[in-house]
Amino acid sequence: MKTLQFNCVLPGLMLYLLACPSTSGDDLGEAIQAAIRRVEPSIVRLRVIGGEQSVDGDTVQSLMTTGIVISEDGEILTSQFALEGNPEAVLVEDQSCKRTNATIVATDSVRRIVLLKAKEGRWTPAVADEKHVVEVGQWSIALGRFYAAESSSVSVGIISALNRIHGMAIQTDAKVSLVNYGGPLVSLNGKITGILVPLSPRGGGSANSGVEWYDSGIGFAIPLKDALASAEKLRSGQNLKPGRIGIRLVSAGAFDANVVVDRVSPGSPAASAGLLRGDRILAIDGLMVERSSVLMESLARHYAGDSVILKIRRGQEEMTQTVELVESLPPVSQGYLGLLPIRLARQAESSDAAPDATEEDAIKDAEKGADDKKRSLDIPRIRLPGILEKIGGASQEIGDSVPLIVLNDAPTAAQIVPAGIELLSLNGASTSSLAELSIAVDKLVPGSVAKIEYRVPGETKTETADITAVSRLENVISLSDTVLEQIQRSRPSSAAKVAVHNAADTSGDPADKAASAARINGVSRREFNFEERGRCVVLSSSNSSPVMPGIIILLSADKTSEEELVRRWGPVLTSHCLTVAIPKNPESSRLTTDDIPLVMTTIRTLVSQGGADLQRVVVVADRPQASMAWQCTFGGPSTIRGIALTDGWFSSSEIQGVEGAGHSVFLLDATAGGQAKALRELSRKSLNDAGLWAPLPTVSDATDKTDDAGENRSVRSIADWSMLIRSF
Structure with missing residues (x-):
């Protein structure tokens, strides 16, 4: 019998290596x-x-x-x-x-x-x-x-x-x-x-x-x-591309039974088929959509040019819509006014339902007339998973306006509008909640004129201003001291009243574990143990703030001491209302995609323990962690809204197929040379085409990262960017 020879491979690469003929009886x-x-x-x-x-x-x-x-x-x-x-x-x-x-x-x-x-x-x-x-x-x-x-x-x-x-x-x-x-x-x-x-x-x-x-x-x-x-x-020579539909779902967890459209991209297949914000998706091609992952998996295996049949519920009515998927969505450039909504610690997330709201209550709310003062949302509200319900458990502000900060060097600032305002309406649409504001903002395009109605906090007189929207910022601006001070002085709307709800019961949730805090030099340190998944060190300001903090997850801090992290991030924890989390796997080694559950558990824990502004949850990574950061953000249902990449960039193939509206990627790479610059710009173009905001650092931040001052400027730039993600 002729011996069949097989090539040897690196140790551990193969389970079985056959290097000789089998023995008799084998x-x-x-x-x-x-x-x-x-x-x-x-x-x-x-x-x-x-x-x-x-x-x-x-x-x-x-x-x-x-x-x-x-x-x-x-x-x-x-x-x-x-x-x-x-x-x-x-x-x-x-x-x-x-x-x-x-x-x-x-x-x-x-x-x-x-x-x-x-x-x-x-x-x-x-x-x-x-x-x-x-x-x-x-x-x-x-x-x-x-x-x-x-x-x-x-x-x-x-x-x-x-x-x-x-x-x-x-x-x-x-x-x-x-x-x-x-x-x-x-x-x-x-x-x-x-x-x-x-x-x-x-x-x-x-x-x-x-x-x-x-x-x-x-x-x-x-x-x-x-x-x-x-x-x-x-064989025809035509590439087969993933099909895109052009919707964003309400972030309610991968296993939530309510799959509700949060945003429909203008000019997308979803828009052409008549889908609307607030539609609940019941089935796709006859398959019941019992959770968002079922819908996303079904769409993920379709090509551009394929058609899918969606069964939806709008109010009390059920209907079917046929949607033909496309390779790419029309680029959408949202108008920018330079206004920053502030999520106060006593406010519930804009699109969240009251913790005790049921789906039937949500449908009734959606059917109330425009003049019904009890109606605070233009879309059916859904019941979030218990871990998120707990955020707004204590109280929720109910008012007639949304507090906004006017950013420095913004179109609104040029109209001599005060640094802090309470926005009553935008282009005639009521803005009594962050959800209503979000709907009105979606309609802004560069060059359009936005008519705002506002008042100064503490006053009853209303003012108006006409502001021409511009394109979103190309670079991350450094927030002025005046803006940062105004953020810290933010308070609920003058007309706000507090509605008290019962907190959701999350007893038994693995993320619902309190941790003792140590305070050093104005920085509070907590540590959470997640058993086999690892642990997480959390740094936050020891000073109380009326503003709900954003969350920054450091994916690439395994070789940086806590003392150094406190030195770098300590100054922005208070000024920018931030919580910094450092996930650590059981080996205390560099994080890999196997540690994505650790990252998600970290976010859940911070939300359940003290609340967070879910529009300001971002990850910071270096080039080797870029794939992990991308998968954490776009690989499935996620509350992460941004990625700050300290070096390197994302390739066009990685970006392909992502619907990035409402997300941002901050490229801090400063590699010299024409090729590096060309690849950065190609990456930015692909990101922008996918609907993401992809700003660059200011020139001073981008050119000097060789010393401690340069490192501190990068940290400050990331902190500013984490605030600007919320701006419009």
Whole structure:
């Protein structure tokens, strides 16, 4: 019997390494070798030169990967992982080590596979077996050609789940990594069940999504029949892009049964289909939407050009709407007036229901007339998860206006409007709550004239002003001392009354754990223990404030001492009403995407313990943590509204498919050179096109980060940005 030789791989990369023929009686070994021999002729090694490939955060000029031949004409399917950007060349090596050029035909960015066409050569295509049934518990063999063209690296495991990652993938516990991305997942009878790709439910559209599970025993494969169906579409040369609908949901948790539209993007498919803010989504394509994750998963597996049927409830009426998804949404540039709403510590979140409100109460509220003074929202209010209900448990301000701060160098300031005002209406629309204000602000566009009606706090006389809206700021401005002082002097509306509600009962919630506080030099330090998830150190001002604090999560502070963090962040905790949290995993090592639950638990804890301004929850990360920051923010339901990236930038492929309205990314990178500047600008353009506000630092902040003063300016700039996120 001829010995079948397999390439050796790095220690720990493969579960099983077959380096010799099976011994007599080793039926499993013989079956594995026989299965590999059946598919080996259809596996090829690919060398990708140039492009945007990266490994562990570092750009590489050349990368090996694996492909599967699907036709005698040299058509090859592979993972999108190694083909980011515009590679200069792709070379294919067959089992005889013969090398030939290949061209990229088209890319499926939903299932993360690419169709290639070899220019010449003789090829043995993989054969699909329509009768083959994949079941949980079956043996699975993951093959790759990363190291050698003539033989495969092998990892053996079982099929651990089906219909994973938005219902698109097979899950295996065989070790999957860049060693076998693009290669086949094979059954014990020698049938190819799927093509291995890095996938993640929090991927946000990047071809690198899922690489965080490198060799973790959690690997994914697109079923071969689905991959071949995709290849049939890709043969036309048209890329398959994720479909976008153009809605933002009310942030009410991944498992909340009320899935309610919070915002409809102008000119989007949702707007064209007639969806409105406040619509509750009941079903998509006949599938009941019992939580927001069901809706998002269903949309995530659709392509641009696909149509979905939504069943919605508007007030007491149920209706269906057909929505055709698109590749990209029309860029929406919201008008900017330079006004900053302040969430006071005794106010409930703008779109929150009263803790004791039911869905029926919300519908009744939505149906009341415009003149009914009890009506405070233009959309049905929903009951939030208990952990969020507790925020407004003690009291809620009910008034006829919203307190605003007029920012320095803003269009409103040029109209000689006082630094602090109570806004009664905007363009004739009542603004008695932050929710009503949000609705009115959504209608502003650059160049439009906004008529505001306001009064000075403590006075009864009303004033008006006409303000021309401009485009959002290109740079983060430094908030003046006058503005910061005005923020600290903020008080409830003159006409406000306090409505008391029963606090939600969150006893037993894992995040509802009090922590003792130590106070040093005006900074309060608390520590929360989350057992196996890790712990979190929290820094806040020891001075009381009428303003609900924003939350800044430091993802990249594992090597910075607490004393240094207090020195850097202490001055802005009071002035900018901030709480700084430093999550620490059990190993006290650098955070990874495995620690995302720790980050989310940290946010939940801070909200439950003292409340927070949910429009000012941001994460700060450096380049190696960029993927984690992105997944925390856009990978699923999240209260995080912004990412401050201290160096580096996000690639266009990472941004692809994200609907970023209401979010911001602050790029502080100051790398010199024309190429770095061009990549930064490309990233900003992609972010802006996705609806995010992507400002840059002021020139002084961006050019000097080499000393303590420069570091302190960056901290101050991040603090200013965290306030400006709320401005309009």
